[in-house]
Structures are given as structure tokens and as C-alpha cells.
Amino acid sequence: QVKLLQSGAALVKPGASVKMSCKASGYTFTDYWVSWVKQSHGKSLEWIGEIYPNSGATNFNEKFKGKATLTVDKSTSTAYMELSRLTSEDSAIYYCTRKEEWAYVMDAWGQGASVTVSS
Amino acid sequence: DTVLTQSPALAVSLGQRVTISCRASKSVSTYMHWYQQKSGQQPKLLIYSASNLESGVPSRFSGSGSGTDFTLTIDPVEADDIANYYCQQSNELPYTFGAGTKLELK
Numbered sequence: 001q002v003k004l005l006q007s008g009a010a011l012v013k014p015g016a017s018v019k020m021s022c023k024a025s026g027y028t029f030t031d032y033w034v035s036w037v038k039q040s041h042g043k044s045l046e047w048i049g050e051i052y053p054n055s056g057a058t059n060f061n062e063k064f065k066g067k068a069t070l071t072v073d074k075s076t077s078t079a080y081m082e083l084s085r086l087t088s089e090d091s092a093i094y095y096c097t098r099k100e101e102w103a104y105v106m107d108a109w110g111q112g113a114s115v116t117v118s119s
Numbered sequence: 120d121t122v123l124t125q126s127p128a129l130a131v132s133l134g135q136r137v138t139i140s141c142r143a144s145k146s147v148s149t150y151m152h153w154y155q156q157k158s159g160q161q162p163k164l165l166i167y168s169a170s171n172l173e174s175g176v177p178s179r180f181s182g183s184g185s186g187t188d189f190t191l192t193i194d195p196v197e198a199d200d201i202a203n204y205y206c207q208q209s210n211e212l213p214y215t216f217g218a219g220t221k222l223e224l225k
Contacts, residue, residue: 047214061213095161103168104209105152109161
């Protein structure tokens, strides 16, 4: 079955960067976009951006341009998101998702990776 | 950006029929999807393209609507359905989510 396994929780200092991973299995990694979604504590969901593993093409929410960098490693079916210049506003749970291409729906979600920004 | 508006909370009784609404600030055609999120878990897709039941989701869940007004119906509500529900549009970038509706027991 489709699985997205994310890296663990991270505690990082303000101003630093963090890179998280999302390992896909159970489907052809290069055939589906991978989207990333932010959920601040107790709040709703924000779409950060997406990457198409086959070509490396990306789309971003304007709000996260310059904040998030998306990459993939096709050899290991792993997607990565790096967040830079971290502030307390970046403390959240981050989810990777698979986007089904017909309806543009996020049909599979990773378990989430918690990022805490604190000195 | 397309803003999605949901009622913040609904109180329901087990066995009752409940409808959760989502209104879009502009037409999203049928590019509207519904997710369930239980405490401490990732969101789970329930309904895609307004009215299509995701595989493995119980048939007591259904969705309807097009354009700007959408509903998710649960009939009958079971204890396992107590959760947060989010609508999400994929008609245009950036994809956006509603603020969520918290389903609570009366």
C-alpha cells in the first residue's frame, strides 16, 4: 500500500535551517507530485508547495517562497523539504502528501514531522 | 487566493445525521475535497472531487456541491467520527484549506 514515512521531530535554534525527509513506497514515486503542508499548533492546514519527482518541477505558495526548498532523490524515492531562517512562526507539524493527478487531491499523507524553533 | 469558510464547530448526537458546510470565495468547480483529522493523527482523505468516496471510507460519509457551496454529510454519526473536518480546494494554486469544523458530541 502507499506509504509516506517522514523523518522525526526536530528542535532547532532561531535563524538556523532544518531539512526533513519523506520516503515513499508502494507506488511509482516519479509519477505523482509530492506536496508539503504546514499545520501550526491547533490550527488549520497551509499548503506550502509541491514537487514533481520526474522532472524536479515545483510550484509554491507565495507565502513560502524563500522559506522552503523542495528536492527529491529518485534513487531512494525520497522527497525533502528544507526550511531556512527559522523563527518561532515556523514551529509546526509538516506533512508530506502524494497528489493524485486526476483530481489534484492529496490522497496519502505522511505521519507528520514536528519542528520546534527555540533557543 | 481562494478562501474557504467552514463553521468552527458542530455538536451532534450519535446516530444523528450531520452536514458540514464549506463555502468558497470563488468558484472551484468540483475541485473540492474533504479530510478527517483525529487528534494526534495526520489528515485522511474522505471525499474527493466534491462527491466521490475515497476507497475504504465508510458509506455513511457523502459529499455534494459544486461552484462555491459544498457539504459533507455523515449519516449516521458514530463515535469514531468525532474529529476535525477540513475542506480543501485544488481548482487553483495555491491550494487552500478551510479552517476546519470540529465535530463534538452533545
